[in-house]
Amino acid sequence: MTAAHVTALGGRTGAAVLADEDVPAALAVCAADPVGSVLASSRLEQAALTGLRRAGGELWGYAEDDALLAVCWVGANLVPVLATHDDAATARALAAFADLGRTRGRRCSSIVGPAEGVLGLWSRLRGSWPAEREVRASQPSMVIDHEPAVAPDPAVRRSVPTEYDAVLPACIRMFTEEVGYSPASGPGGPYEQRVRLLIEQGRSFVRIDPGGGPWRRPRVVFKAEVPAVAGGVAQVQGVWVDPERRGERLSERGMAAVVEAARADLAPTVSLYVNGYNTRAVRAYQAVGFRQVGEYATVLF
Template structure:
């Protein structure tokens, strides 16, 4: 444990807000579970280069005598990551994070990450934070670290900035279907900026078809993003197929194309998490070659 951690974590909560000096130790915690921690690790890798403030979040830590035993990345999402250890140690860490969370209040729109940590933390915070809108307690965490088992769709490729006006509506439709409300807030809104940034970073993948019939302009019929890359893992999110084109295996072949490019250019292991009740999606990902390695959970506010 660093001197900074020792000072910060010696307070009455047992957990504390950490500083830039603690980012390497936090990344070491993430390295104990690269797939489960990729959401936090991707932001911490940015913080290692630019500082926590510019990375857009806050870092909480919990330490015991043998070092840092857990962290939470707190930004738009709160992502808890615990070093694998005994149940009593995990309970102590979650107790400490819950106390710190009660003191600082809710700033995130969700708690997301490995299910045991997310659900354990929320069980301690419930009643202190505003009532949750939804709890998704069972989200299989899946990975593929080999070539896809189906032929990639050759029409799926990275989107380009000139296609933003076609990509954004598809992203908004996906989010609205998945979460239940529109994320759109105007041309310069945070969601719109996120879509632009992913396109600029080469992390947005689409299949675009030419306009025809009632479609006057080209439209996105498949899309996916890879917003989190860290520790040798690239996490796919936002997979969507136009409802009019579902049932044509666009998701399987589209995901195969995303996996092929992501493994070649971003990280050797590609991961995702999916709602357990979405059995159709789970079957599609298994057909591509994904296998379940754990479970995520999400608490939505």
């Protein structure tokens, strides 16, 4: 693969922190695998408009003879993207990124993306960075690019800003169940701002059931977000069903509604990744029409 001139490397072979002018070359690397790279490319598309600093991260690149072969988006998450299928070049890229990571230190809360890059990078960084809390080595990467196979839930819709106080607790419960700790940091905190922004962007989907009796308020019983959209792919995250309502197929019909809306308004291909051990969720997504196209991995700190 060839790419535009990489200014930070100037024709050399190796890894370096890239600059704003290198973002188009990095997006060309991501285009080789739109589904696998969507977490990185969604931030890089923002960086192409606003600059890397305002996009909230750092961009690493690995080049050989001025051809950019791999990049890493480094923000709250570190996302490696490899555009070479040559095993030797992949190994060289990962070794170079590990050297750069040891020099710059860990600032991310996770390493996430296609499993080859994530696990290969972490195997080279382990011992140099603080120990991981957990490694999720097998997370099927799934897509759907057609109408869902089940009827969408008509009660699932985009949330609106006035529902933030109902949506936030459901988001916190989902995150805590999934990751093992609460992301809440108080009004105006980064997680709270993220939830609010996704609602404002029309990328937060919910089913809110009305309360019954004077002590029960309306509550979110299904929710999902679409935070990453780039390269014709919209990635769904944060799928959650209230524990009291599980077993009612809310996830299948809810996801069908999210897929229908996302394909109409955001991107023709909808993707997600799921823990391989969560066989119930895998079956639910398959019922909607998702198929596996790869494998993600996540290293949690």
